[in-house]
Amino acid sequence: MQSEQQYLSQYDPSQFEHPSVTVDILLFTIKDRKLQLLLIKRKEHPFIGKWAIPGGFLRMEESADEAAARRIREETGVKNIHLEQLYTFSSVNRDPRTRVLSIAYLATVPYGKLRFQAGEGADEAGLFAVDGVRGESVTARPEKELSAEAGTLVLTGTEGDVITGSDLAFDHEKIIRTAVQRMRGKLGYTDLAFGFVEDLSSFTLTELRIIHEAILDRSLDIGNFRRTIKREYEATGRIRERGLEKGAVGRPAMLYQLDRSSMRDLTAPF
Amino acid sequence: MQSEQQYLSQYDPSQFEHPSVTVDILLFTIKDRKLQLLLIKRKEHPFIGKWAIPGGFLRMEESADEAAARRIREETGVKNIHLEQLYTFSSVNRDPRTRVLSIAYLATVPYGKLRFQAGEGADEAGLFAVDGVRGESVTARPEKELSAEAGTLVLTGTEGDVITGSDLAFDHEKIIRTAVQRMRGKLGYTDLAFGFVEDLSSFTLTELRIIHEAILDRSLDIGNFRRTIKREYEATGRIRERGLEKGAVGRPAMLYQLDRSSMRDLTAPF
DNA sequence: AGAATAGTGTCTTTCAGACAATATATG
DNA sequence: CATATATTGTCTGAAAGACACTATTCT
Numbered sequence: 156m157q158s159e160q161q162y163l164s165q166y167d168p169s170q171f172e173h174p175s176v177t178v179d180i181l182l183f184t185i186k187d188r189k190l191q192l193l194l195i196k197r198k199e200h201p202f203i204g205k206w207a208i209p210g211g212f213l214r215m216e217e218s219a220d221e222a223a224a225r226r227i228r229e230e231t232g233v234k235n236i237h238l239e240q241l242y243t244f245s246s247v248n249r250d251p252r253t254r255v256l257s258i259a260y261l262a263t264v265p266y267g268k269l270r271f272q273a274g275e276g277a278d279e280a281g282l283f284a285v286d287g288v289r290g291e292s293v294t295a296r297p298e299k300e301l302s303a304e305a306g307t308l309v310l311t312g313t314e315g316d317v318i319t320g321s322d323l324a325f326d327h328e329k330i331i332r333t334a335v336q337r338m339r340g341k342l343g344y345t346d347l348a349f350g351f352v353e354d355l356s357s358f359t360l361t362e363l364r365i366i367h368e369a370i371l372d373r374s375l376d377i378g379n380f381r382r383t384i385k386r387e388y389e390a391t392g393r394i395r396e397r398g399l400e401k402g403a404v405g406r407p408a409m410l411y412q413l414d415r416s417s418m419r420d421l422t423a424p425f
Numbered sequence: 426m427q428s429e430q431q432y433l434s435q436y437d438p439s440q441f442e443h444p445s446v447t448v449d450i451l452l453f454t455i456k457d458r459k460l461q462l463l464l465i466k467r468k469e470h471p472f473i474g475k476w477a478i479p480g481g482f483l484r485m486e487e488s489a490d491e492a493a494a495r496r497i498r499e500e501t502g503v504k505n506i507h508l509e510q511l512y513t514f515s516s517v518n519r520d521p522r523t524r525v526l527s528i529a530y531l532a533t534v535p536y537g538k539l540r541f542q543a544g545e546g547a548d549e550a551g552l553f554a555v556d557g558v559r560g561e562s563v564t565a566r567p568e569k570e571l572s573a574e575a576g577t578l579v580l581t582g583t584e585g586d587v588i589t590g591s592d593l594a595f596d597h598e599k600i601i602r603t604a605v606q607r608m609r610g611k612l613g614y615t616d617l618a619f620g621f622v623e624d625l626s627s628f629t630l631t632e633l634r635i636i637h638e639a640i641l642d643r644s645l646d647i648g649n650f651r652r653t654i655k656r657e658y659e660a661t662g663r664i665r666e667r668g669l670e671k672g673a674v675g676r677p678a679m680l681y682q683l684d685r686s687s688m689r690d691l692t693a694p695f
Numbered sequence: 696a697g698a699a700t701a702g703t704g705t706c707t708t709t710c711a712g713a714c715a716a717t718a719t720a721t722g
Numbered sequence: 723c724a725t726a727t728a729t730t731g732t733c734t735g736a737a738a739g740a741c742a743c744t745a746t747t748c749t
Contacts, residue, residue, distance in 0.1 A: 172485050173443035176526060215442050215524050219515035220568065239565035243513045243528050245489035254485050256446060258513050295509035295615070298490065345565070361701075379739060381702070386737085405700025406746035631728075649712060651729070656710090675727025676719040 174254040178222040179210035179327075181241065181334040182231065182262040184269060184282065185351045190338075190369045191266075192285050192310070192331065193231070194323075195278040201251045202324030206310075208331070209278070210257065223260040230280065232270040237263045237350035241334055242297055249326045259330050261337065263350030283310035283318070286372070288335040297333040308332060338370050349413060357397060359408040360384060444515075444524040448492040449480035449597075451511065451604040452501065452532040454539060454552065455621045460608075460639045461536075462555050462580070462601065463501070464593075465548040471521045472594030476580075478601070479548070480527065493530040500550065502540040507533045507620035511604055512567055519596045529600050531607065533620030553580035553588070556642070558605040567603040578602060608640050619683060627667060629678040630654060 182193040194206040211226045213219060219240065227233055241259040249255065271280055286309040308320030308328055320328030341347050351366045352358045364380045388394040393414050400407040452463040464476040481496045483489060489510065497503055511529040519525065541550055556579040578590030578598055590598030611617050621636045622628045634650045658664040663684050670677040 171445070171482060173445055174483065174485065175441070175443055176446065212441060213444065213515075215444065216517060218517055218568070219513060219526070220566070240512060242510060243489060245483075245528070247486060247488055256489070258515070295507075295611075296490070298488070341565075359701085376739065376741085377701085378703070378741085383738080400701095403700080404748060405698085406702075406748095408701055629728085646712065646714085647728085648714080648730075649710095653711080670728095673727080674721060675725080676721095676729080678728055 174256050175250075176213040176219075176256045176258065177210045178213055178219055178226060179208045179257045179259045179330065180223055180226055180230070180262055181208055181259060181331065182227060182264060183285075183334075183338070183351075184264045184266045185366055185369045186266045186282065187284075188365055188369055189284040190335070190372070191282040193269075193280060194283055194310070195230070195280045197324055198278060205322065205324040206281075206283075206318060207324035208259075208327050209280070213258070219258045219260075223258075223262070227262055230278070231264070233264055233268050236268070237347070241330075241337060244298060244326060244330060246298055246326065257325075257330075259334070261334050263338075263347065265351055265353040267353045281312050283312050285310060285331065285335060287320075288332050288372075297329060342367060342370055352413075355413045355415065357410045357412060359400060359410060361408055444526050445520075446483040446489075446526045446528065447480045448483055448489055448496060449478045449527045449529045449600065450493055450496055450500070450532055451478060451529060451601065452497060452534060453555075453604075453608070453621075454534045454536045455636055455639045456536045456552065457554075458635055458639055459554040460605075460642070461552040463550060464553055464580070465500070465550045467594055468548060475592065475594040476551075476553075476588060477594035478529075478597050479550070483528070489528045489530075493528075493532070497532055500548070501534070503534055503538050506538070507617070511600075511607060514568060514596060514600060516568055516596065527595075527600075529604070531604050533608075533617065535621055535623040537623045551582050553582050555580060555601065555605060557590075558602050558642075567599060612637060612640055622683075625683045625685065627680045627682060629670060629680060631678055 180193075184191050184193070193209065195209045197203055197205050197207050209226060209230050211222065211229075213222045217225065220238065223238055224234075227236070227238070239261050241261045244257045244259060247254065249257070287306045288308060289306050308331060310318050310320075310323075312318070320331070323331075338347060348363060348366045348370070349355060352362060360381055363384065364375055364377065367380070368374055384394075389396075389411075394411045395414065397410045397412040400410055450463075454461050454463070463479065465479045467473055467475050467477050479496060479500050481492065481499075483492045487495065490508065493508055493510075494504075497506070497508070509531050511531045514527045514529060517524065519527070557576050558578060559576050578601060580588050580590075582588070590601070593601070608617060618633060618636045618640070619625060621639075622632060630651055633654065634645055634647065637650070638644055654664075659666075659681075664681045665684065667680045667682040670680055
């Protein structure tokens, strides 16, 4: 009988062919009261010239979480944001080069933190408002999702340029739909919305409501929203009043502060 | 400039080192009013002799969904069950052999459909009642989950043999916790429970309630449960009455039938 | 004052939970 | 009839949605 030591020293990982593994990032932000997604224009084959979700190959010495965080830093200079795994896409022919798995991640970033890495070697990047995704449910099997539920995915760039889902590289249309549905589904029972707040130690309930409205793509009743948030967060001490806003138009709003120690899932490990 | 054709023909997938990719299956069933999980006893290094979630390497010609379905067939002879992706675990050192990613799948099977593949070469397999998982939430980052939320994971075998989470191979304790929490979270707003029903064209509301109770690990009020289910499913035509049960003790129950055409996500593709 | 934004209050409906009561089978 | 299980009904309190009203700032 072989010992575990012997076994491990003789193990040859290259005896089978392995798929490539990439990490793809759905980086969302909220700007102009709309949910916007970061896309890059591909400079290489395949799908050269098409818009795509940024991503990169997983390195042997990093976990998928770490790879996702690294890619976000490389692309936008942003650290310390909410990041969560979305789904792993694994259809055999989703990449024309070879077998490529993609572990998709969902990132939420306040717009003010975004810095595009301009300059040499940087990809052309852009924010696109996302429209045309129906439904608020998290589906169990995104890769089998039928177009019944679909509608046309419309992405509107900052300069008003419009592309549709079928203009995207790879299976990225499907990935984006999955991400938007997931965000909507989780909005109600997680702290997801706080990932978009510009300053967690000083925000108004209106800012928070606008975030919810952007994600759900519908307007919410002001009074009911306040009541719900206050019950869920203020009553349990997870947000606290912090004084009045200054210098704004109209009646000054109460500023709130999130108790970071009570945060569920928002502190990233990097 | 290179054409896409040229590029693809010259692409060499082996230029980078790739991780191994496995598919791991969390096959749950309900027996004796309890949620039970299929485990196998490892016959090989590493973790030889320990209990583990069944799994296998992803082949180049199959998607992860297909690999999961294949492994379930090989292990239990079961086809056509509800199967959904859970999470991809990717910590660098989760497997002592080499870098191995695991795409974990959640399978729900009515107990009556299970057939263990006994005989030559088959792994020793067993069902274990799952206990000691707290909370009903789907967490965004299972790999960072702290033990604060934990409690001891206790698995009780059919013969009354007990193992705890730390007796399991790899990071399988964490994977099991994630799966149970996910099931609990999705029970309320998906058709997950129907994956455990023995006969979808003839079941009672009591059978369905016992399934819910097993997953949530608490008893539910009979009247309130009926009311909720009927509102959600009968009012929308998704379940229909089908006649009275016969030969049981006590008042015969109404049998129901699920309208398969309205099923969300339950039809597997194989 | 008028415009703009923030914040409160009220009414209705829906729904979940606790629990009591009734119905229909078997032995 | 006793027992076992299924099914219905009733009451209460929490919460969501619609909507009207009040408050505080700036110009």
